[in-house]
Amino acid sequence: MLFNSIEFALFLPIVFIIYWAIGYAHINDRLKLRLQNAFVVLASYVFYGWWDWRFLLLIAFTSFCSWGSGLFIAKSSTPKAAKAWTAANIVLNLTILAVFKYYDFFVREFGQLFGISTDSLLLKIILPVGISFYTFQALSYSIDVYRKKIEPTRDIVAFFAYVAFFPQLVAGPIERATNLLPQFQTNRKFNYDQAVDGMRQILWGLFKKIVVADNCATYVDQVWATYDTQTGSTLLLAAILFTFQIYSDFSGYSDIAIGTAKLFGIKLMRNFNNPYFSRDIAEFWRRWHISLTTWFRDYVYIPLGGSRVGKWKIVRNTFVIFLLSGFWHGANWTFIAWGAYHAILFLPLILLGQNRKYTNQVAEGRILPTGKETLQILFTFFLAVLGWIIFRAETITQAWDYICGMMQFGTLRAGYRFFTELGVRNNLAILLMLIVEWLQRSRTHGLEFSSNIKVYWRLVICYCIIFTILIFGRFGANEFIYFQF
Numbered sequence: 001m002l003f004n005s006i007e008f009a010l011f012l013p014i015v016f017i018i019y020w021a022i023g024y025a026h027i028n029d030r031l032k033l034r035l036q037n038a039f040v041v042l043a044s045y046v047f048y049g050w051w052d053w054r055f056l057l058l059i060a061f062t063s064f065c066s067w068g069s070g071l072f073i074a075k076s077s078t079p080k081a082a083k084a085w086t087a088a089n090i091v092l093n094l095t096i097l098a099v100f101k102y103y104d105f106f107v108r109e110f111g112q113l114f115g116i117s118t119d120s121l122l123l124k125i126i127l128p129v130g131i132s133f134y135t136f137q138a139l140s141y142s143i144d145v146y147r148k149k150i151e152p153t154r155d156i157v158a159f160f161a162y163v164a165f166f167p168q169l170v171a172g173p174i175e176r177a178t179n180l181l182p183q184f185q186t187n188r189k190f191n192y193d194q195a196v197d198g199m200r201q202i203l204w205g206l207f208k209k210i211v212v213a214d215n216c217a218t219y220v221d222q223v224w225a226t227y228d229t230q231t232g233s234t235l236l237l238a239a240i241l242f243t244f245q246i247y248s249d250f251s252g253y254s255d256i257a258i259g260t261a262k263l264f265g266i267k268l269m270r271n272f273n274n275p276y277f278s279r280d281i282a283e284f285w286r287r288w289h290i291s292l293t294t295w296f297r298d299y300v301y302i303p304l305g306g307s308r309v310g311k312w313k314i315v316r317n318t319f320v321i322f323l324l325s326g327f328w329h330g331a332n333w334t335f336i337a338w339g340a341y342h343a344i345l346f347l348p349l350i351l352l353g354q355n356r357k358y359t360n361q362v363a364e365g366r367i368l369p370t371g372k373e374t375l376q377i378l379f380t381f382f383l384a385v386l387g388w389i390i391f392r393a394e395t396i397t398q399a400w401d402y403i404c405g406m407m408q409f410g411t412l413r414a415g416y417r418f419f420t421e422l423g424v425r426n427n428l429a430i431l432l433m434l435i436v437e438w439l440q441r442s443r444t445h446g447l448e449f450s451s452n453i454k455v456y457w458r459l460v461i462c463y464c465i466i467f468t469i470l471i472f473g474r475f476g477a478n479e480f481i482y483f484q485f
Contacts, residue, residue, distance in 0.1 A: 001047050001048075001050035001051075002479065002480070003205075003206075003209070003253065003256045003257075003260075003480075004206065004209055004210055004475075004478065007050065011043075011046075011047065012260065012263075015039075015043045016263055016264070018039060019036060019039055019040070019043075019264055020190055022035045022036050022039060023036055023187075023188060023189070023190065024190075029187050032187065033185075033186075033187050034155075034157055036188070037155075037157045037158050037161045037184050038157050040161040040164075040165060040166075040184070040264075041157060041160045041161050041164060043166060044161070044164040044165055044166035044169060045059075045164060047166040047169070048129070048130075048164065048166065048169055048170070051129050052126065052128075055128045055129065058096070058100075058128055058131070059128075059134060059163065059164060060160075061096075062093060062096065062134065062135065062138050062163070063138065063159065063160050063163040063164065064156075065089060065092055065093070066089055066093070066138035066139070066141055066142055066159075066163070067153070067156055067159040067160075069085055069086070069088065069089035069142045069145075070141060070142055070145040070152035070153065070159075071152050071154065072085040073085045073086055073142065073145050073146050073152065074145060074151070074152040082146055083146065085142075085146075086142050086143060086145075086146040089139070089142040090139060090142070090143070093135050093138055093139050094135075094139075096131075096135070097131060097132065097135045099123070100125060100127055100128060100131055101127055101131065101132070101330070101331055102331045103123055104122045104123055104124065104125075104331070105331030105332070106331075107121050107122055108122065127484070129170045129483055130169055130170030130171060130483070132328055132329075132485050133168075133169070133170065133171060133172050133174055133485075134163055134164070134169060136174050136292075136295055137162075137163060137174050137175055137176075137177075138163055139299075140174075140176050140177060140295065140299065141159075141162075141177040141181070143299060144176065144177055144178055145177075149178055150177050150178050150181065153181065153185065155184075155185065158181065158184040158185050159181065159184075161184045162175075162177060162180050162181045162184055165180070165184075165261070165266070167256075167257040167258070167260040167261045167264075167266075167268070168257045168258075168261065168268055170483060171250070171253045171254075171257070171480055171482040171483060171485075172253075172254065172257070172271060172289075172291050172292070172482075173254060173257065173258070173268050173269050173270075173271040173290070173291035174291040174292055174295055175268060175269060175291070176269075179267075179269060180266070180268070183265075183266050183267065188264070188265035188266070189265065190265065191265060194262050194265070195262060195263050197259075197262060197448060198258075198259040198260065198261070198262025198263045199259065199263070200259070200445075200447035200448070200449075200462060201255050201256075201258055201259030201262070201444075201445045201447065201448070202255065202256050202259035202260060203259075203447060203462060203465055203466065203469075204252075204255050204259075204436075204445050204446040204447045204465070205251075205252040205253065205254070205255030205256035205257075205259060205445075206252070206256065206469060206473075207252075207433070207446075207465050207468065207469055207473075208248040208249075208251060208252030208255065208433060209248060209249055209252035209253065209256070209480070210469055210473035210474060210475065211429045211468060211469055211472050211473045211474075212244060212245070212248035212252075212426075212429045212430055212433050213244075213245045213246075213248035213249035213252060213481075214249075214473070214474035214478050215425055215426045215429060215472070215474055216241045216242065216244055216245035216248070216426055216430075217245055217249075217474075217478065218474070219238065219241055219426065220238050220241050220242045220245055220392075223235065223238035224238065224392065224402075227398075227401070227402050227405065228401065228405070230405065231408075232405060232406050232407060232408040235402060235405050235406040236406050239385050239386075239388065239389050239402075239406060240385055241426060242388055242389075242392055243276075243381070243384060243385045243388050244430050244433075245481075246388060246391075246392075246481055247272075247275065247276065248433065249480055249481045249482070250272070250289070250480070250481060250482050251271070251272040252480075253480045253482065254271035254272055255445055255446075258270070258271070258445075259445075269290065269291055270290060270444055271289060271290050271291050272287065272288065272289070272290065273286075273287040273290065274287060274437055274438075274441050275287035275288040275384075276377075276381055276384070276434075277361075277362050277377055277437075277438065277441060278358070278362075278377065278380050279357075279358045279362060279373060279376040279377060279380060280349060280354070280357065280358060280376065280380055281342065281345040281346055281349065281380060281383055281384075282346060282349045282350070282354070282355040282356070282357070282358070283357075283358040283359075283380075284380055284384060285342070285346065286359075292325065292328070293325070296321045296324060296325055297321070300320065300321050300324060301317055301320075301321045304316075304317045304320065305317060307350055307355075311351060314350060314351060315347060315351075318343050318346060318347050318350055319340070319343045319347075322339040322340065322342050322343035322346065323336055323339045323340060323343065324339070325339050325342075326338045326339020326340070326342075327339065328485070329391075329485050330484065330485055332394075333395070333396055334390055334391065334393050334394070334395065334396060334399060335391065337390050337396055337399070338387055338390045338391045341386070341387050341390055342387060345383060361441055361442055362377065362441070364442075386403065389402055389403055389406075425472055428472075429468075429472060432468070433446070447461070447462065447465070449461075
């Protein structure tokens with residue numbers, strides 16, 4: 001079920017009403033909590049099973065094994081036994097992920113390497129939606145239990161709700177048990193202000209997805225389909241549009257997910273923090289897909305020694321997390337190349353101790369950035385554009401050909417015509433998004449209002465966004481890009 005579909009527009013209010021009807025029923029708090037959590041699991045499984053009911057068997061199995069592993073880890077009589085149970089759950093979950101996501105890729109590559117046919121060995125199975133997200137979420141639980149950061153829960157219903165909570169189930173944020181699980185173990189009360197803020201965040205997410213991302217997708221797909229016949233300027237403009245498309249698509253999903261969770265009294269972590277206003281690539285990665293980057297930092301980078309080791313190991317650790325991050329996105333050499341590209345960009349900053357240079361908001365306390373900040377933002381943005389070309393390409397060769405073609409500025413006229421005639425709607429939508437997010441860069445989302453803004457102005461702004469969505473939006477329940485991961 002897609003957030004931008006009619007089905008979800010009907011599903012959400014029904015779930016909302018039943019959920020809070022249970023929450024305010026005249027029964028004891030313990031039973032009320034269990035019924036609410038059970039309903040969350042049921043609603044989440046309906047939401048997830050909308051694509052294919054068979055996927056439910058896999059997520060239920062993952063949830064059960066991870067829940068059980070927490071109990072076995074806690075009951076272990078020796079640290080060695082606890083470590084063994086933790087390792088067993090990690091191996092089990094990663095094996096499931098590898099079979100569904102990477103098995104055919106490795107078999108196919110092996111066959112090509114040795115020149116043998118491997119068609120009979122391919123599984124050719126459908127990739128379950130969101131498997132990379134909920135697998136990492138389940139893994140973090142057993143690891144945190146082993147590290148004694150959280151007590152294992154005996155409440156299997158609450159744990160299943162933690163893994164399958166439908167707003168963030170298929171594309172994140174990738175939550176930690178330390179943040180989300182305790183919320184399913186505590187009675188929740190409806191908070192009007194939180195719910196209203198959630199509705200505004202949903203609205204902003206829909207604007208980014210339906211107006212910005214889906215309009216960009218139309219032109220990006222046209223150019224990529226015939227990239228070998230396009231001028232350099234057209235290729236550059238399409239690359240820039242894809243840069244905005246993937247951000248609007250993914251951060252739009254995150255806004256809708258976080259806003260939806262607020263309707264149910266649940267707080268999810270922030271997943272994006274205006275990454276295209278970054279002054280260097282290290283700052284970009286602190287602001288892009290925060291839940292994934294912090295997951296790799298806490299569960300891979302730091303255990304490997306982080307940056308508190310020798311320079312050779314720092315280089316190794318940096319490449320490990322970026323290559324893993326790239327490969328997490330999919331079974332394709334382009335994702336690995338994309339990860340390596342960002343590792344190369346990131347490495348000088350971390351070796352020189354400059355990776356934490358920019359931790360504050362750009363132009364803090366000012367309306368406009370300085371000239372130096374503007375150049376830094378534009379340069380970092382350009383580096384991101386090149387990276388997204390590698391990410392978008394189907395093969396390394398295609399990415400290289402696209403970049404080479406983009407560098408050939410034979411004529412600017414074709415690109416100018418593309419930019420003005422075909423992309424006017426895109427340009428206005430992107431400009432509006434950038435202005436709003438720049439003005440709101442110190443807040444968690446574009447429509448989070450300060451208390452000194454009058455109610456009628458809030459309504460005017462929200463109705464203008466709704467009007468823009470209705471007039472300029474592309475409807476048709478287009479899938480989110482990150483569903484494929």
